Amino acid sequence: MNGRIDIVTIFPGYLAPLDLSLVGKARSEGVLDVGVHDLRDWTADRHRTVDDTPFGGGAGMVMRPDVWGTALDDVLLTEADSRTLVLPTPAGERFTQAMAEELALLVCAGGQIAFACGRYEGIDARVAEHYANRDDVTVREVSIGDYVLNGGEVAALVITEAVARLLPGVIGNPQSLVEESHGSAGLLEYPVYTKPPTWRDLDVPEVLRSGDHGRIGTWRRARAVERTARRRPDLLARHAPPRVREAKAID
Numbered sequence: 633m634n635g636r637i638d639i640v641t642i643f644p645g646y647l648a649p650l651d652l653s654l655v656g657k658a659r660s661e662g663v664l665d666v667g668v669h670d671l672r673d674w675t676a677d678r679h680r681t682v683d684d685t686p687f688g689g690g691a692g693m694v695m696r697p698d699v700w701g702t703a704l705d706d707v708l709l710t711e712a713d714s715r716t717l718v719l720p721t722p723a724g725e726r727f728t729q730a731m732a733e734e735l736a737l738l739v740c741a742g743g744q745i746a747f748a749c750g751r752y753e754g755i756d757a758r759v760a761e762h763y764a765n766r767d768d769v770t771v772r773e774v775s776i777g778d779y780v781l782n783g784g785e786v787a788a789l790v791i792t793e794a795v796a797r798l799l800p801g802v803i804g805n806p807q808s809l810v811e812e813s814h815g816s817a818g819l820l821e822y823p824v825y826t827k828p829p830t831w832r833d834l835d836v837p838e839v840l841r842s843g844d845h846g847r848i849g850t851w852r853r854a855r856a857v858e859r860t861a862r863r864r865p866d867l868l869a870r871h872a873p874p875r876v877r878e879a880k881a882i883d
C-alpha cells in the first residue's frame with residue numbers, strides 16, 4: 633500500500649490541478665492519497681491570523697511558528713511508516729529527478745510526505761529547526777529553481793507531480809519512464825517525432841522510418857549526447873565524463 637502526500641497551505645484552491653490528468657486519476661483510483669489542508673483551520677483568533685512582523689525589522693511578514701506547529705503536529709501521521717516534511721524555499725537544496733525518485737520510493741514504502749507551503753517572507757525558521765530535531769521526522773528544505781515565487785504551492789505541485797508519475801500504476805506504460813531526460817544515463821532525451829512524416833517541408837529523420845532498431849538506437853543515443861553537450865554540458869561533466877569525449881566526436 634502506498635503512503636500519502638499532504639499539503640498545508642493558506643490557498644487550498646491553488647492545488648486544484650491535483651484533481652486533473654494522471655495525478656487526479658491516480659487519486660480517484662486509490663493509487664495515491666493526497667490531502668490538501670487549509671492552514672487557517674489551525675488558527676485560534678477571529679481573524680485567522682497566520683503571519684506577523686519580522687523580528688529585527690525589514691519588509692514583509694513572516695508566518696508564525698505556533699500556527700504551523702499546531703497544523704503540522706496534526707498532519708504528520710504517527711501511523712505512517714516514515715514522515716518527510718518538505719519545506720519549499722528558494723533557499724533550499726535544488727529539486728532534482730534523483731530527489732523525486734527518493735521521495736517516490738519513500739511513498740511506495742508507506743511513508744508520508746507533508747508540504748508546508750510558505751507565503752510572504754517565508755515561515756519562521758524555528759519550524760524547520762523543531763521538526764529537524766524530532767527523531768520521527770525528516771525535514772527537507774527544497775528549492776525548485778533559482779528564482780522566487782510568491783508561495784510554496786507551485787513548488788508542492790511540481791514535486792508532487794514529479795513524484796507521483798514514478799509510482800507504480802500512475803503512468804499507463806512504465807516504459808515511458810525509461811530513457812527520459814535526467815534519468816540514470818545522465819542525458820537529456822533525444823528529439824521525438826510522430827505523423828505526418830513531412831510537415832511544413834520538414835521531414836522526420838529517415839532512420840526513424842527504417843524499422844532498423846539497431847540504427848534507431850544508435851541514432852537516438854548520439855542525438856541525446858549531442859543535445860546534452862549543446863544545452864547542458866554541466867550534466868555531461870557531472871554524470872559521465874566518458875560521454876564528453878563521445879559528444880566531442882560528434883561535433
Ligand code: SAM
Pocket residue numbers: 719720721722723748749750751752753754755774775776777778779780781782783784785787
Ligand atoms: N524571502 C524569501 C527568500 O528570499 O528566500 C522568499 C519568500 S517567497 C516570496 C514565499 C514562499 O514562496 C517561500 O516561503 C516558499 O515557500 C515559496 N518559494 C518561492 N520561491 C521558491 C522556490 N524557488 N522554490 C521553492 N519554494 C519557493
